[in-house]
Amino acid sequence: MTTDTITPSTxxxxxxxxxxxxxxxxxxxAVRNVDFTVNAGEIVGLIGPNGAGKTTFFNCLTxxxxxxxxxxxxxxxxxxxxxxxxxAAGIARTFQNIRLFANMTVLENVLVGRHTRTKEGFWSAxxxxxxxxxxEAKSRERAMELLAFVGLENKADHLARNLPYGEQRxxxxxxxxxxxxxxxxxxxxxxxxxxxxxxATEELVFAIRDKGIAVxxxxxxxxxxxxxxDRVAVLVQGEKLVEGDSATVQGDERVVAAYLGEPFEDAPxxxxxxxxxxxxAHAEAATDAAPGKENDR
Amino acid sequence: MTTQTTAPETPTPASGKPAGLIxxxxxxxxxxxLGGSVLTIISTFLAWTWTSAFPGDLTVYGYPxxxxxxxxxxxxxxxxxxxxxxxxxxxxxxxxxxxxxxIKFATLATFATSWYTVxxxxxxxxxxxxxxxxxxxVAVASLAAFLGALALPFERPEPDPFDPxxxxxxxxxxxxxxxxxxxxxxxxxxxPRRVGTLPSYVEILIIVAVLALGLTxxxxxxxxxxxxxFIGFLITAAFGFAALNKAGLIAQASQITARxxxxxxxxxxxxxxxxxxxQTDDQYATIGxxxxxxxxxxxxxxxxxxxxxxxxxxxxxxxxxxxxxxxxVSGSPSSPxxxxxxFWAAVLVGALASLVFGVLIGAPTLRLRGDYLAIVTLGFxxxxxxxxxxxxxxxxxxxxxxxxxxxxxxxxxxxxxxFGLQHSIGGFTIGRxxxxxxxxxxxxxxxxxxxxxxxxxxxxRAWVAIREDETAALAMGINGFRVKLIAxxxxxxxAGLAGTVQAHVTYTVTPEQYLFAGVIPPNSAFLLAxxxxxxxxxxxGPLIGAALLFLIPNKLQFLGDYQLLAFGLAxxxxxxxxxxxxxxxxRRQLEFHEDAEPPTVLTKTGA
Numbered sequence: 001m002t003t004d005t006i007t008p009s010t011x012x013x014x015x016x017x018x019x020x021x022x023x024x025x026x027x028x029x030a031v032r033n034v035d036f037t038v039n040a041g042e043i044v045g046l047i048g049p050n051g052a053g054k055t056t057f058f059n060c061l062t063x064x065x066x067x068x069x070x071x072x073x074x075x076x077x078x079x080x081x082x083x084x085x086x087x088a089a090g091i092a093r094t095f096q097n098i099r100l101f102a103n104m105t106v107l108e109n110v111l112v113g114r115h116t117r118t119k120e121g122f123w124s125a126x127x128x129x130x131x132x133x134x135x136e137a138k139s140r141e142r143a144m145e146l147l148a149f150v151g152l153e154n155k156a157d158h159l160a161r162n163l164p165y166g167e168q169r170x171x172x173x174x175x176x177x178x179x180x181x182x183x184x185x186x187x188x189x190x191x192x193x194x195x196x197x198x199x200a201t202e203e204l205v206f207a208i209r210d211k212g213i214a215v216x217x218x219x220x221x222x223x224x225x226x227x228x229x230d231r232v233a234v235l236v237q238g239e240k241l242v243e244g245d246s247a248t249v250q251g252d253e254r255v256v257a258a259y260l261g262e263p264f265e266d267a268p269x270x271x272x273x274x275x276x277x278x279x280x281a282h283a284e285a286a287t288d289a290a291p292g293k294e295n296d297r
Numbered sequence: 298m299t300t301q302t303t304a305p306e307t308p309t310p311a312s313g314k315p316a317g318l319i320x321x322x323x324x325x326x327x328x329x330x331l332g333g334s335v336l337t338i339i340s341t342f343l344a345w346t347w348t349s350a351f352p353g354d355l356t357v358y359g360y361p362x363x364x365x366x367x368x369x370x371x372x373x374x375x376x377x378x379x380x381x382x383x384x385x386x387x388x389x390x391x392x393x394x395x396x397x398x399x400i401k402f403a404t405l406a407t408f409a410t411s412w413y414t415v416x417x418x419x420x421x422x423x424x425x426x427x428x429x430x431x432x433x434x435v436a437v438a439s440l441a442a443f444l445g446a447l448a449l450p451f452e453r454p455e456p457d458p459f460d461p462x463x464x465x466x467x468x469x470x471x472x473x474x475x476x477x478x479x480x481x482x483x484x485x486x487x488x489p490r491r492v493g494t495l496p497s498y499v500e501i502l503i504i505v506a507v508l509a510l511g512l513t514x515x516x517x518x519x520x521x522x523x524x525x526x527f528i529g530f531l532i533t534a535a536f537g538f539a540a541l542n543k544a545g546l547i548a549q550a551s552q553i554t555a556r557x558x559x560x561x562x563x564x565x566x567x568x569x570x571x572x573x574x575x576q577t578d579d580q581y582a583t584i585g586x587x588x589x590x591x592x593x594x595x596x597x598x599x600x601x602x603x604x605x606x607x608x609x610x611x612x613x614x615x616x617x618x619x620x621x622x623x624x625x626v627s628g629s630p631s632s633p634x635x636x637x638x639x640f641w642a643a644v645l646v647g648a649l650a651s652l653v654f655g656v657l658i659g660a661p662t663l664r665l666r667g668d669y670l671a672i673v674t675l676g677f678x679x680x681x682x683x684x685x686x687x688x689x690x691x692x693x694x695x696x697x698x699x700x701x702x703x704x705x706x707x708x709x710x711x712x713x714x715x716f717g718l719q720h721s722i723g724g725f726t727i728g729r730x731x732x733x734x735x736x737x738x739x740x741x742x743x744x745x746x747x748x749x750x751x752x753x754x755x756x757x758r759a760w761v762a763i764r765e766d767e768t769a770a771l772a773m774g775i776n777g778f779r780v781k782l783i784a785x786x787x788x789x790x791x792a793g794l795a796g797t798v799q800a801h802v803t804y805t806v807t808p809e810q811y812l813f814a815g816v817i818p819p820n821s822a823f824l825l826a827x828x829x830x831x832x833x834x835x836x837x838g839p840l841i842g843a844a845l846l847f848l849i850p851n852k853l854q855f856l857g858d859y860q861l862l863a864f865g866l867a868x869x870x871x872x873x874x875x876x877x878x879x880x881x882x883x884r885r886q887l888e889f890h891e892d893a894e895p896p897t898v899l900t901k902t903g904a
Contacts, residue, residue, distance in 0.1 A: 062772065087774030099769035101762050111755075112762045116774030118755055122783055125754030126747055136754070179774055 020070035045229035092181035102161035110143040113178030317448035326448025331379035333442025337372035343431025371407035394489035394545025406536030489545025579728030592843035597791035603834035605784035606764025611678025617811035619647035619796025651793025659785035702807030832878030
């Protein structure tokens with residue numbers, strides 16, 4: 001099933017290794033000197049306030065941008081500077097604002113994802129030799145497997161544009177998995193989802209990890225991130241602030257400051273804080289889901 | 298429109314309550330439609346005018362001639378639909394989607410054709426006095442039938458509430474939109490029931506019948522001898538087709554053909570190959586072969602534009618490269634090369650030359666997206682023509698013989714079969730152009746094969762993916778530039794292939810044959826128009842679009858200088874009312890008319 005030899009839940013081998021990645025657009029430094037690793041069998045989260053440079057960093061990892069400084073290695077090899085070559089190397093991604101091939105069927109979308117793992121060219125298609133039929137049948141079979149994996153097997157012939165929002169997200173994941181990646185990058189997979197759908201996505205990501213694929217997730221839904229991830233990195237103003245497990249990150253004062261701001265001089269005393277927290281805890285039951293987020297690119 | 302002739306005081310009848318567009322009782326209306334249609338049929342056997350000065354000989358009692366035949370067909374169609382509406386046993390299969398809208402269109406076809414004829418007679422001969430009683434009868438009868446059909450009930454749309462603050466123009470616009478919606482609803486029809494599975498031999502017989510009908514209609518259209526008949530043909534064909542469509546027959550036929558795609562395509566080629574046998578001389582085979590050249594190139598362009606989404610405005614240049622290449626090696630006296638290649642070698646040279654040019658042009662330009670690519674290809678098309686003009690030995694090296702072109706290209710001779718001579722096959726005389734027609738049909742078959750097979754494969758999916766979302770396609774590991782270059786090169790070589798035959802058909806290759814826009818197809822603008830008009834990403838679309846775009850200017854000579862104006866107007870109207878083209882790709886239809894259909898399952902993954 002997987003193209004590589006990783007066995008699930010071995011966290012030894014480094015899959016992705018970014019060293020000193022810096023991305024400048026003219027005078028603006030969107031990402032500054034970020035070191036970052038993802039190990040095999042791991043789910044790693046990347047969080048940060050809006051405009052922190054998460055998606056820019058993502059684009060550096062997938063070859064959409066070429067980092068101004070630093071380098072990104074996938075399983076020891078420096079990534080080529082073209083996004084299609086990155087996919088061929090074994091990194092697949094989904095997009096923050098869904099980018100399906102809207103006027104193709106669900107099955108065709110996944111088949112397009114198989115592009116790097118098949119070789120049939122123009123002549124093969126025109127001549128229709130037995131090898132063509134064989135490869136096509138195999139691709140279809142694998143695509144149907146993946147659709148079954150995300151739960152879309154009975155919608156294979158629908159147009160992608162006609163799927164409801166949540167299923168479009170699932171289809172994007174299935175399409176990314178079709179390239180048999182060793183690392184899957186999910187850019188806000190639960191944006192705009194309701195709590196049930198978010199939980200289903202959580203299950204899906206665990207299932208992907210269990211297939212032996214390392215996962216890197218950008219997300220704003222903190223509950224989702226801290227449930228899911230083995231490790232979380234926080235990016236603030238283009239720099240990596242902290243990295244560690246959920247408890248470390250949640251307890252870090254700088255992270256709280258980055259999201260909520262520094263306490264000002266006449267900061268409320270402990271009693272007042274306790275009072276407010278009590279009130280918030282009361283109100284929290286009603287407002288469960290994290291607020292949606294604008295495009296930060 | 299007279300929506301409220303009976304009760305002007307009352308507002309528009311509540312929606313859902315069926316009523317006709319005209320305030321006649323529906324039963325009377327149906328009777329009127331049937332009676333009118335029968336009378337129309339009878340009148341086509343009468344004389345319509347007293348003199349044979351009007352073409353088509355409409356002076357004879359006893360049998361219909363010329364335009365009368367068209368009216369007769371329309372009348373027969375309307376009568377059949379009326380009888381089916383009355384529930385006559387054995388006619389139910391005619392109207393799987395309901396008879397009312399079909400009756401309306403059929404009577405409209407009859408009405409429009411007969412009134413066009415009557416008016417043409419009066420104008421041509423100078424006055425209504427030139428009409429015989431038959432002429433008056435057909436005018437009255439077809440009008441009565443059409444009015445009767447309009448009285449048939451339909452579901453009125455819910456009137457939109459209007460904003461009371463609106464004044465004048467806004468209110469007028471609102472009312473006009475409401476009336477237009479009512480008229481549209483009057484001509485709307487239900488969805489046809491699905492065809493049950495018939496025994497496959499029945500289905501194949503149906504396909505044969507459909508193809509035979511298509512061949513007959515096409516042959517009739519190509520063989521129309523005077524402007525009036527061609528216009529009458531267009532009117533009858535357009536509204537008649539609409540009537541069949543509204544009756545649901547077209548939808549059912551396409552369901553059946555979709556089940557037997559290979560048989561349908563083979564059958565279509567057989568039908569096309571039969572075309573020269575329906576002709577007595579070579580006159581219309583000439584038109585046939587030019588249509589085929591035009592259609593084949595349009596289909597090649599459809600790979601570039603329809604599948605890969607690359608707007609190529611200089612495509613005709615590749616046809617030119619192929620034609621020049623073939624002409625240079627044809628042994629023509631004005632070619633600087635004193636060689637005479639056999640046809641198979643000439644075809645390879647032509648296709649390869651176009652391929653090389655396609656790659657040369659594509660390699661630098663395909664890195665551009667959208668509009669930029671269109672501009673660069675537009676420029677390339679012109680550069681090709683001007684270069685061909687200048688390579689005359691004076692402004693540049695002598696290669697193309699300048700504006701005189703390469704002339705006296707000898708006829709092809711394949712395995713002893715001389716394409717320039719008449720041959721007798723089974724008692725039918727097959728002339729020069731018919732010979733080339735068969736050869737061109739072979740090329741068309743190759744292009745159709747390439748289109749179909751590459752469209753439904755890994756490379757075809759990559760093309761569509763690039764068209765849909767280039768960034769996402771790149772992220773899926775598709776090498777966008779490479780895949781686009783393949784599309785461009787394939788399209789170019791197919792055009793070159795057609796060009797090699799074109800060079801021999803036309804005897805002479807000159808730069809002026811390969812314009813961006815001109816009156817004579819094929820030129821880049823008409824090629825693109827054929828693709829868009831017919832339907833992007835389909836096979837039959839560009840073929841039909843090209844046939845129409847060639848026939849209409851060819852037959853309507855009286856348009857003269859206004860041809861391009863009429864062409865432009867027709868394109869604007871089409872883009873406004875049917876942006877997906879005449880034969881819509883399933884995907885595009887859903888794209889443009891999202892509300893028209895519920896989320897649909899694509900039964901076949903047609904590219």
